[in-house]
Amino acid sequence: MRRILLAGAAILCFAFFFGCSAGGKTVRAEDVNYVFSCKADVTCANGTLTCAFRRAGQQDATVEILSGSGKGLKWYWSGDGFTQTYQNLSARSEACVLPEGSFAPFLVEALDYAEKAGTLESRGDNVFTGSLNGRGFSLTVDGKTGNIQNFSAPDWNFEIKFHDFEEPVLQTYVPEAPS
Numbered sequence: 001m002r003r004i005l006l007a008g009a010a011i012l013c014f015a016f017f018f019g020c021s022a023g024g025k026t027v028r029a030e031d032v033n034y035v036f037s038c039k040a041d042v043t044c045a046n047g048t049l050t051c052a053f054r055r056a057g058q059q060d061a062t063v064e065i066l067s068g069s070g071k072g073l074k075w076y077w078s079g080d081g082f083t084q085t086y087q088n089l090s091a092r093s094e095a096c097v098l099p100e101g102s103f104a105p106f107l108v109e110a111l112d113y114a115e116k117a118g119t120l121e122s123r124g125d126n127v128f129t130g131s132l133n134g135r136g137f138s139l140t141v142d143g144k145t146g147n148i149q150n151f152s153a154p155d156w157n158f159e160i161k162f163h164d165f166e167e168p169v170l171q172t173y174v175p176e177a178p179s
Contacts, residue, residue, distance in 0.1 A: 013087075023144030029120040029128055032139065033146040034111055037166040039066070044158035053162070058112050063104045069166050077108050094148060103158045110137045 037054040052064040076083040082096040120128040140150035151160040
């Protein structure tokens, strides 16, 4: 009886340490899903907020603030410019006007950079690191879906947890700026 219990315990330990990983398979950098739509919880020096994030490809992303004092503020990146909207007001420019170190522009730029071949280094356990303009960042990827679960930028002191993924995005919508 004792042998059976020891064998059962050994099997459970083996399954726990090696076979029950929630992360699925090991993901290569080229398998990361960079086209997605989800909610994101942002933690930074000034507090936390929730936003909606959509990315359809290079220079094609939308961030909408869903909580806090900035609720309703939206930023759009398109291949030909940057647009921000808030309560029926809209402003368009050729480049992003948000301050350096803001989470949204660094996230968009870093994902554009990370999607390019050879820019990320694997750290194991589906964690990848990269550096953009001298600022480091890391991505943690779900081994089952290839979706990015976590984005961290220690130099800018923020972390983003992605959740509630929706169907794939074909392209983001950029509203027309008033004339």
